[in-house]
Each structure stands twice: as C-alpha cells, then as structure tokens.
Amino acid sequence: MQATKVKALLEEKMPGSEVIVEGEGCDFRLTVINDVFQGAFPVKRQQIVYAHLNPYIASGEIHAVTMTTLTFSEWNQKANQG
Template sequence: MQAEDVKQIIESELDGCTVYPAGEGCDFQVTVVGEVFAGLTPVKKQQLVYQCLQQHIANGTIHALTIKTYTPEQWQSLQG
C-alpha cells in the first residue's frame, strides 16, 4: 500500500476532508483536515479516521498509523 492509497480511502469515506499522507509499506502518518472534526473529542476524531482504514489494519496491510486531525480553522492557524 502507498501513502496515496491511504489518502484516497480516507477522503472517499470522510466527506469534505483533505488528507496529507506520509509513509510507505505498512507504516503511515496522516494529517486529516475537515469540518467533520469540529466539536469532537480527540478520541472521537481518531476513531473516525480508524474506521476508514479498519479493514486494512485488521488484515495487516497497515501495521502502524499515526493520526493528526484538525478543523480547517485549526489547520489555517498552524500554517501561520
């Protein structure tokens, strides 16, 4: 699996989100930006992203996944 595959999976399941992936093989890092995260706890945000990739995590295609989530406003403030 490639980082671009992870990006496409998440973006197809979380409407309106933009994914910035990194990594290769079975170890990935994703930054997901979307309005869907507004008002959610950190755990709920992580769960939303994990749900998109659950099948790939369960079958071992993805072994390690680091997730960062932001609303568009939070992301914009990080960009300076």
C-alpha cells in the same frame, strides 16, 4: 499499501477532507483535515478516521498509524503560526 491509496481511501470515505499521508509500506503518518471534527475530543476524531482504516489494519496492509486530526480553522491557525 501505497500512501496514495490511503489518501484516496480517506478522501473518498470522508468527503470534504484534505488528507496528507507520509510513509510507505504499512507505517503511515496522517494529517486529516475536515470540519466533521468540530467539537470532537481527540479520541473521537481518531475513531472517525480508524473506522475507515480498520479493515486494512485487520488484514495487515496497515500496521502503524500516527495521525493528526484538525478542522480547517485549526489547520489555518497552525499554518499561520509557522
């Protein structure tokens, strides 16, 4: 699977998201920014993203995913730190 396809998929399924995808083939590093994560614990945030990726993981198109999930406020704070 192409990184551009993963990005498009998540941005379509999670409107208002900004998705940064690194990697290729079946191993991806994701940064998903969306205010839907507000107030959610890290595991819940990952579950929200995995809900859209699970069919591709099950088929083997995606093998490994590492993700960072942030709200836009958290993203802006992180960007300003560094």
